[in-house]
Amino acid sequence: MSSPFKPAARLPAVLVVDDEVRSQEALRRTLDEEFEVFTASSAEDAQKIMERETLQVLLCDQRMPGESGVSFLKRVRSQWPDVVRIIISGYTDSEDIIAGINDAGIYQYLLKPWQPDSLLMAIRNAAELYRLQAENQRLSLELRTSSPVLRKRVEMKYERVKREFGLDGLTRAPDSPLGPICDLIAQVAPFDLSVLISGESGTGKEMLARAIHYQSRRADKAFVVENCGALPDELLEAELFGYKRGAFTGAYEDRIGLFQHADGGTLFLDEIGETSPAFQVKLLRVLQEGEFRPLGSPRPMTVDVRVIAATNRDLETEVREGRFREDLYYRLAIVPIHVPPLRERPMDIPLLVERLLAVSQGALGKSCEGFTPEALACLAAYRWPGNVRELQNAILRMLALSTGPKLGAHLLSPKVLQSGTDGHDDTDLAAVGFAGTLQERVDALEARVLKETLIRLRWNKTRAANELGLSRVGLRAKLVRYGLDGDKSGGAE
Structure with missing residues (x-):
């Protein structure tokens, strides 16, 4: 019999270089579901x-031992310039890293102790940057050497990118709270107004920022992203404003900052609420005057950049308590947009899981027929404190662990499984006590106990039958009676 799955496509490859075995393993565990991970000491x-x-x-x-990370990355840049380079260290090494960041071509500097979600997002962005660089090189070559007909096809690819990242690419139901937000974006995107996007982590603030960019007149220019919470002030200033040769020890040549890279386009500043008051003053000048001074430069530079900022903090409260500058807040929040958490838009979950499953199948090179009804019920009932990012990780996990044609509830983590009985079921115990005949109430209660037990035991019917004092035949009959036998790919019999 032929396999129901496609041959697995190779995952993006990441090399982790760390002399501490424990640190290597922690990084591997964080990355190995989405990447092919190599390690070196x-x-x-x-x-x-x-x-x-x-x-x-x-x-x-x-x-x-032997050679520092910056020194090694300098050699890597000369031999493998396309590989995206990230360095990880503590605050104590920041001066050495700033000095070598240009020569080594370092894409991002991550601080210890790192957070799994932040690290994973940084590696995802780096892998996407590698893919985009390769795609851009290919498209540029095609544009230079192709016939007019082929050149038109390349331009059509660009239009497809605009649709993917524009408003059409935002997954939402007709009655979703995202609907009015998308209407607002369509109105303000054509105008060069600063936008402040607030919301919990993982709600898709960067996707909204991209949608604004691709709906604007700047869509054919750069969209540049910086996580302000990931860097100390001195590194963040060097990243955003750049520096001149001789600005500090090790600055052997000029480095262009992200404001210059985004000139004519859009700069997205994520986690803006994490910046210090001292840095906020420098950022305010750029927004007010449209100019900044690279480190070591005697003259300011002028840029034309639209700034979109995002935060998971309540910046109005931060302003009242003196932790965020009021003048900067009002400069950033000309158009404030709040993204509701996923628990407040459950109508989007069925559409999201469908789209995220398609993305996950492409990432893992593995296909399936979809979800069982029980799995969909649990996904819809869970409150998703990590929002869309947590939902995406849950689907990646299910697909990676699956062995059958459909993704069953048994593939979900225990906390998501338990959500299927958290008051969202038609057989809620409160409802059982107030409606129907005695037999109807007993049947409803029995169905509820059966489903709770199966979910807790990950749909292992043998264990459920033993725990409930039923034969396997008796349990199966009750599941058929109450319509609970739909998880054909579920746990062990």
């Missing part, structure tokens, strides 16, 4: 791996 070992493997991202610790 030294620059010498990493060099050997890079000579035989095709890598997209290199994640390197700064402090290693």
Whole structure:
């Protein structure tokens, strides 16, 4: 019999270089569901791996025996310039890293102790950057060498990108709270107004920012992203404003900052609420005057950049309590947009799981026929404190662990499984006590106990039958009677 799955496509490859085995393993556990992870304990070992493997991202610790991370990444840049380079270290190494960040071509600097979600997002962005760089190189070559007919096809690809990242790419139901937000975006996007997007982590604030960019007159220019909460002030200033040769020890050549990279386009500043008051003053000047001064430069530079900021904090409260500058807040929040959490838009979940499953199948190179009814019920009932990001991770997990044609409830984590009985079921115990004949109430209660037990035991029918004192035949008959036998790909019999 032929396999129901496609041959697995190779995942993006990441090389982790760290001399501490425990740190290596922690990084591998965080990344290995979405990436092919290689590990090395030294620059010498990493060099050997890079000579035989095709890598997209290199994640390197700064402090290693023999050779520092920055020194190794400088060599990597000359031999493998397309590999996206990320360095990870503590605040104490920031001066050395700033000095070498240009020569090494470092894409991002991550601080210890790192958070799994932040690290995973950084590696995802780096892998996407690698893919986009390769795609841009290919499209540029096609545009230079192709016939007019082929050139038209390349331009059509660009239009498809605009549709994917514009308002049409935002998944929402007709009655979703995102509907009015999308209407507002359509109104304000054509105008160069600063937008402040607030909402919990994982709600899709960056996607909304991209939609604004691709609905604006700047859509054919750069969309540049910086996480302000990931860097100390001195590194953030160097990243955004750049520096001149000789600005500090190790600054051997000029470095262009992200404001210059975004000139004519859009700069998205995520986690703006994490910045210090001192840095807020410098950012305010850029927004007010449209100019900034690179480190070590005697003259300011002028740029034309639209700034979109995002935060998961209540900035109005931060202003009242003196932790965020009031003048900067009003400069950023000309158009404030609040993204509701996923628990406040349950009508979007069925559409989201369908789209995220398609994305996950592409990422893992593995296909399936969809979800069982029980799995969909649990996904819809859970409150998703991590919002869309948590939902995406749950679907990736289900697909990776699946062995059948459909994704069953048994593939979900215990906390999501338990959500199926958290008061969203038609057989809620409160309802059982107030309606129907005695037999109807007893039947409803029995159905509820059966479903709670199956969910808790991950749909293992043998264990459920033993716990409830039923034979397997008796349990199966009750499941058929109450319509609970739909999870054909579920747990063990």
